[in-house]
Amino acid sequence: MSNQVVFHAGALEKEGDTLVQIGFRCDHCGKTSFPVSELCPFCSFEKGVKTRLSNEGTLFSYSITRVPVGPYKPPIIAGYIDLPEGVRVFGKIQADIEVVRTGMRLRMETGVLWTEKDGTEVVGYYYVPCENKNGGKES
């Protein structure tokens, strides 16, 4: 089995067999932030609870990049997804370009984002459309 690493420290945590996004809900201001930082980014309070973020959200805004970016080949669909916790997450979107539209419902999945030259697989999250009828390549 090839070596796997998560693309960014603290972006994903293991929960059973699955990788999940963990945010921080502040005891003082009640806001949830992601990824978890040293103190609440809204009010600098230290105490709060780590909380699993919802898997589903709404697409706030998106772009389709037509040139390579780092390890990604075009077209690169990516956007900002608003989660019920009030968190806005940026991620790549795996879907047919024709179905991507502002306001659509998206679901988080995890998988290999790219493979390093030494074979290390870099794992992260991306989003797919919630409904099959919208053309999402659901796995």
Add this chain to the structure above:
Amino acid sequence: MREVYVLGIGQTVFGKHEEKTPNDLGAAAALAAFKDAEISPKEMQTAYCGSIFGPATVVQATLIRLGISKIPMYTVENACASGSSAVHLLFKDIAYGVCDVGLAFGVESLSTHHRKFGKALIGIEGDLQAKLSLTMPSFFAALCNRLMEERGAKLEDICYPSIKNHKNGVTNPYSQYKKEFTFQEIMNSPMIANPITTLQCCPQSDGAAAVILCSKETYKKLNKKTHRPAVKLAASVISVGGPEDSSYDPLALETNIRGAADACEMAGIEASKDIDVVEMHDAFSGEELSAYEMLGLCPPGEGVEFARSGAAALGGRCPVNPSGGLLSMGHPLGASGVRVVIDTARQLWGEAGANQVDGAKVGMAQMLGGVLTGIESPVVAGIQILTK
């Protein structure tokens, strides 16, 4: 606070200077400013340099070539507002009496950067969202999509600042591009991130710009250009975004709105009535279209109509980027924040030649930069207001 005056300005032509180092470019711009002011570099009491990619200690390496040493000097990095930050810190030093006269310059050689790191879209190193493909073009492409959905902008509106600014750049001797483009030519250029095509993006550039600022007393003593009306830096603000949540709207970016409002209050002016000319960060055509309302040039939600009315064109109510802006002038990252200040000074002095805004008395210089995880992006704005 003491009043702060513009004593002299200088810059290189913006464009490709592959044979020149950042220090070469910075020294050329600073020397041009001393020649413009007709004063000795030895008068300087402090110096600031804005630069994103350096090299380290660029300020000392540049200024020793002009005989400037043994004074406090600093290189500052603040994304595309690096040059604005150099101007701002010098403004503060003079306004609060720390010193009487100093130099702010900005420099960037993207040719040098590309030789080291390759030419590609730039994401912020180590940033979570950058690792997931976020770049400046993809951020502003999403913003353009919102302009079309929320403000009714058409592709023609998105391209308008690029058409206007390339036209302005034709007669600017310092401009990287000197060519007009039609809507069709802009849309036919290679697609970067829908709807942003290559000709809706500023080019990657090498260049430097410099400004000498001083107190009123020093201005009286050192000013040799007595034919010029005295131009003041009446306000200077650096504003930084807050933590991002799902309520944030990039069409109502607080760094722009609060920064512009604070600067206008400091200068004692009303943006929509008093500003005669704006030089601003138009790294992407749609970005300029989105900024008219945020900078207070028109009421919220009316930026597209402001553009369609011709208000932002030369001869309009408030010309925006009469220099050609980043889109035509070019964008040597650290230099641009200084360049917008010196172009605004040129306008107020009446020295902008074919690009002159008739009767300009009040001008705004704005820069905006940095897209990052967890912060309302772009993360920092620099706004200066000049008056005469």
